[in-house]
Amino acid sequence: MSHTAHIPSHRKPRRSSSKLALRAGVAGGVLSTIAVAASPAQAEPVTETLEMPTLTNVDLSGALSTAVAASAEATEQDALAQDLRVQEDAAAAKAAKDAKKAKEEAERKAEAERKAKEAEEKALAEAQERASRSSDRTSLSASSSHDGGGSSESSYGDSTATGSAAAIVAFARAQVGDAYVRGATGPNAWDCSGLVQAAYRQANIDLPRVSSSQSSMGTSVSLDNLQPGDILYWGSRSGSYHVAIYVGGGKYVGAQNPSSGVVEQSLDWDAPSGAVRIL
Template structure:
């Protein structure tokens, strides 16, 4: 019996080389492949689970941060409230200052008006005193001067001319004015500026300071002083105070800050010397 013919498959020209043959897939390799696929699937599931767990944990993280955000917001609200309260306090303080300034300006205006009113009244009184003194001086000029001798400490006589009366009238009109060192009127004086202003009313220009005023005119003994004579305290040429004798043992001066312009008794504060310029 003839054997059936088996087709002969031509071999590759490299088939005889062992390294070029295709390896046969054994049962062990098949199991390994399957294990790898299963491991990959499990790894994918693990990653997906971890991702899901992470996504599920996010709300918890956000919930834990809420108290911090709420505390910050509360702090900001508190700061805003403090700023608003401070601004309101500043506005109130400014309003109070403005009100005080307005009240002070109103009071200053009233004081100025009152001062002007008093100054006008003094000016009117001084003018009336000048007129009365001029009339009295005119009457005295028509009759012989009468001199009354007093004690050895002082001698008083009536004004011998209208100029003296004018000087005395000006001085009496300033009684009550303030004493301010260096002031020259019209409502505040020091001792020498008052004397200088009084004699300027009759055209006599005296030096500004008491030291120099004690050097002018004619020296007069204190036992022979008359109304209108300038009295000084201290040495001649170094006097520290001056005033004007007004008669009857009295003198008028800008005394000091506590007294102002006053009339005083010469016996209570005897002068050092006297000079006459009229």
Template sequence: MSHTAHIRSHRKPRNRSASTIAMRAGVAGGVLSTLAVAGASASANAAEPVTQTLELPTLTADMATQVAQSAEATQQAAANYQLQAERDAAAAKAAKQAKADLAEAKKKEAEAQRKAEAARKKAAAASRSAERTVLSAASSAGTSTSTSTATGSAAAVIAFVKAQLGDAYVSGSTGPNSWDCSGLVQTAFKQIGVSLPRVSQDQSTAGTQVSLSNLQPGDILYWGGAGSAYHVAVYVGDGMFVGAQNPSSGVVEKPLSYDPPTGAVRVL
């Protein structure tokens, strides 16, 4: 036996029916047809771009009027804001200037008061110096500035003020245990029915002006100018006066040389 002898296969040959072959051919043809149509459609779509139309609202006359009015209102509001800003800026500037002017006015007023007080003190010092000279000359010449004994209403006034010696000095007080200078003088004269003003400035012009070289017991002494006095006391005779001097001294009796007065008035 030859080695190349044909050996018959045991595999059975595939028997394909005509109907099966035809069906498969139809399916293949249908797929190819579908692909062809899809390709053609894609080519057509690629060649012809799609256009979409948007419809915009029509601008009517009413809408145009509203737009114009809105724009005008916006412009007016902006103008109002600008005007208000300008007014605010002007007001702030005016307030700043007014503050500066007020500060300057206060500064000038304080300076004027300082100068006036300095002038007043200088004048008072000069007046005291002059009065010391007068009193000293009168004493050297043996001239008495008063009678030594008070009588009548003057004696009552003097007795009252001496009764208050040692009482406290309290600004604004009119007794019975504390006084200020004009409060003591006013109350002393009130005891004899004489009504005097309350403050030193007015008491210094309440009677007839008299010379310090011709004083009598019961005369009202004052320090400072007549009508602008800052202190008063009662002359009690023998070159002495009684007054509510200050918070540290209270009501005291002192010689005229201790603090020479500027002038005197007589009401009795």
């Protein structure tokens, strides 16, 4: 007899294959169920449809028209603003120009008045001096006649300038040294007829502006019978091209030319064609 015959076996009895399969199936199903329950639920894909507005021809045309109109209005506003700035700048420039012109005119008038006053004072002083010299000459002449001598007359028939003639002569002499500028009428630059016209204005006599018209005024006088204040002319009387003022002593004052300016010269320096007397 075997020693192990009565020793019970420790092995578990084999189960039949059908029972094993059944248990396996049950276990598998349970595990599958557990696995499905444990796994997170898969999110279903979400599909969202956005509806876009349909642009019709009418909508597009309206929007474009509005944009064009807005752009045109903005352009017009810019143009108006720019035009306003231009007008303001022009107005400011004109105001500045007018102010400058008014200032220059006021200065010219003040200068002319100053020179006229100086001319009057100078004329008065010269008249007093001439009166004194005349008195001296009278005394000398009387003394010479007692001595059997004689006095000679000026070759130009001068007489002492008085009144209006003195004012004209004094004004003309006060401008000696000023510049000659064609068309100028003072106060610091003159042409020939402008100086004559201004000088006669001191005697409240208005002469024409141009030399040919000035030499046509008054009456003709001989160059041997000149008096201070007479107008000398060069050329024909009705077509003179230059005029000056006789100041006595065989001299004249005139705005000669750009290189000489206003000068006092002897008649022999540039002999005139003739003379007229207005006073």
